[in-house]
Amino acid sequence: MNLRLKRTPGIYVVGFMGAGKTTVGRHLAHRLGWSFFDTDAEIEAAEKTAIADLFAARGEPEFRRIETAVIRQHVCWIERGRPAVLALGGGAFSQPDNRTLLENNGITVWLDCPFETVQHRVGQTTHRPLARDPAAFAALYAARRDHYRLADVHVPIVGDDPEITVAAILAHPLFK
Secondary structure (H helix, E strand, C coil): CCHHHHHCCEEEEECCCCCCHHHHHHHHHHHHCCEEEEHHHHHHHHHCCCHHHHHHHHHHHHHHHHHHHHHHHHHHHHHCCCCEEEECCCCHHHCHHHHHHHHCCCEEEEEECCHHHHHHHHHCCCCCHHHCCHHHHHHHHHHHHHHHCCCCEEEECCCCCHHHHHHHHHHCHHHC
8 A cells, every 4th residue: 555545544535515525435434444534524513513504603714714623633643543534525625724734644535526416416405505506506616626636536426336436546556
């Protein structure tokens, strides 16, 4: 396995909302025998409120501050040798401070999901505050792709089977 993963055994799954980060991350962690964590789920548990409610009550800047603190805590655990797969929220990798935290502490994996797929997956939900305006949703998708391209591994999403995506991740040369 990659020397960077041996030193800091962390895999950070990034991508747009609805790309399958939680599902794929959970399958990947299971395959590796590592722990799995989802930053959004951890934030909701710690704050005892839904992400949408947190956005509404305290705003996106406060949400991003909390999100970075959660990521920082996991990076510290990973640096101490606790192997983990971490699914990041859709906007986490767009924040320069978060990318800096992750840069030398494992491997980032971008799940590149087509816009039509994420639009379909997210379209029927009401709990995603940044998906409520279709035009703004499309613009956000386009803008975030530039950040996601900075990930170490790029995996195009070609279907709904997470095991196919996990196999594609593990077949990448960085995991050999």
